[in-house]
Amino acid sequence: MFCHLRPVRRSCLEKIFPHWFLSSRALSGAEAVNALRPFYFAVHPDFFGQHPREREVNENSLKRLSVYLENLQKPGFKSLKPTQLTFYVRETEQNSSEGQEPFSTSGFRAVKFTLHTRDLLSTVLYILNSCSLSIEHIQSLNTNVRSQPLKEATRMSDRPIKWDKSYYYFTGFKDPHEDLEQVSRMETTLTSWLDNNGKSAIKKLRNSLPLRRELDRLKDDLSQQLQLSDIRWQRSWGIAHRCSQLHSLGRLAQHNLETLKNAKGCTIIFTDRSGMSAVGHVMLGTMDVHHHWTKLFERLPSYFDLQRRLMLLEDQISYLLGGIQVVYIEELQPVLTLEEYYSLLDVFYNRLVKNRIPFHPRSLRGLQMILNSDRYAPSLHELGHFNIPSLCDPANLQWFILTKAQQARDNMKRKEELKVIENELIQASTKKFSLEKFYKEPSVSSIQMVDCCKRLLEQSLPYLQGMHLCISHFYSVLQDGDLCIPWNWKDGEAIK
Helix, strand or coil: CCEEECCCCCCHHHHHCCCCHHHCCCCCHHHHHHHCHHHHHHHCHHHHCCCHHHHHHHHHHHHHHHHHHHHHCCCCCCCCCCEEEEEEEECCCCCCCCCCCCCCCCCEEEEEEEECCCCHHHHHHHHHHHCCCCCHHHHHHCCCCCCCCHHHHCCCCCCCEEECHHHHHHHCCCCHHHHHHHHHHCCCCHHHHHHHHHHHHHHHHHHHHHHHHHHHHHHHHHHHHHCCCEEEECCCCCHHHHHHHHHHHHHHHHHCHHHHHHHCCCEEEEECCCEEECCCCEEEECCCCHHHHHHHHHHHHHHHHHHHHHHHHHHHHHHHCCCCEECCCCCCCCCCEHHHHHHHHHHHHHHHHHCCCCCCCCCCCCCEEEEECCCCCCEECCCCCEEEECCCCHHHHHHHHHHHHHHHHHHHHHHHHHHHHHHHHHHHHHHHCCCCEEEECCCCCHHHHHHHHHHHCCCCCHHHCCCEEEEECCCEECCCCCEEEECCCCCCCCCC
């Protein structure tokens, strides 16, 4: 007999394998995507517009999950390296049950799990279970599962089945308990990860150098031709993708140069949709055709007029709130068009006019606030600015700002001091390791960056010489050779 029952504590893996799992057929790629719909709905970045840091973490984790799922479907693969993922999961009807880790006041919670599976079905089950999502719908996807209803299955014995080692020896399957134990014992360290991935990154970086030079040339030529302030990208597209976008803009300039010169002095950002951003940048949607881009450039004079009206509206709000400055912080706020941001300001201004708040003129000068569209109470950010909902009760707003004003000033002072320290450490790290480029993702705070750089400067890391290093939340080698390491990387040798 290959297995025996033991009254041991149910492991994470045993929880996610229902009674019909061993008799189920393999899932196809399309079925796996369909089965993961509740998961995608709970973590999709578009639902985290008010939370840019969490949105970026989910975007990065979804990319890595996509690669993992693709590799599982490749013929002849033997085993994948354990992949640790972090997702911010929204509260939904499926995962709001009792007994789970509570959601934050923002309506989401962080979930971390490590994938070390052999097939799509077990991967899907593990992901859904880790996020406390139902797996009942998966049985309907599998025509070969047992016909016993899931309701009846819930009355089966709770005692888990633990297969004897001989089962894995004779079948050739991997022991999932052994794999999970090994993963739990393993802890990726910076030195071990660089040893394993440094050569691969160097090769990718060298291969990308010609395209990088082409990208710089295209960017300089277009910036000079259209007299632009800058050209940027909202997402971390590869160098080849960016060159393609600049070539496309260059072809449009050849046929509509005078129209494109309406963007003189502006910053152009390649992003998901076309329009003008809340801070006045020209946004070119990468999925739009030249006709849409041309129409946008033709409308820029009217956008500039709206921008002037928006700045006037900000000044009027500032006057009503004792001189506090209304700002829009790209790194911390969702991407809004100029029209969307103007509408947000207009709603807030009309509420202030209707409910006059007696602030002493200029009493709050030097302080800052950002406006958002959610319905939560006002808050004070660690960087010193006030986070104010557009539908906030004016009376509560007055009390909150007045009681938190001094703390806001202290936070802003610490922010400026921290920024100086951060820049000094970035320069010192760049020099010590002879880095070609050293940068961080927007979701990495100055406090995290300072901590990371201080510990880096204590290390000897020859693999970093001449590299592009990005401080992020996870380990990764980007397609063009950039090294991404988590800000809270671990030191020492990996324990195996």
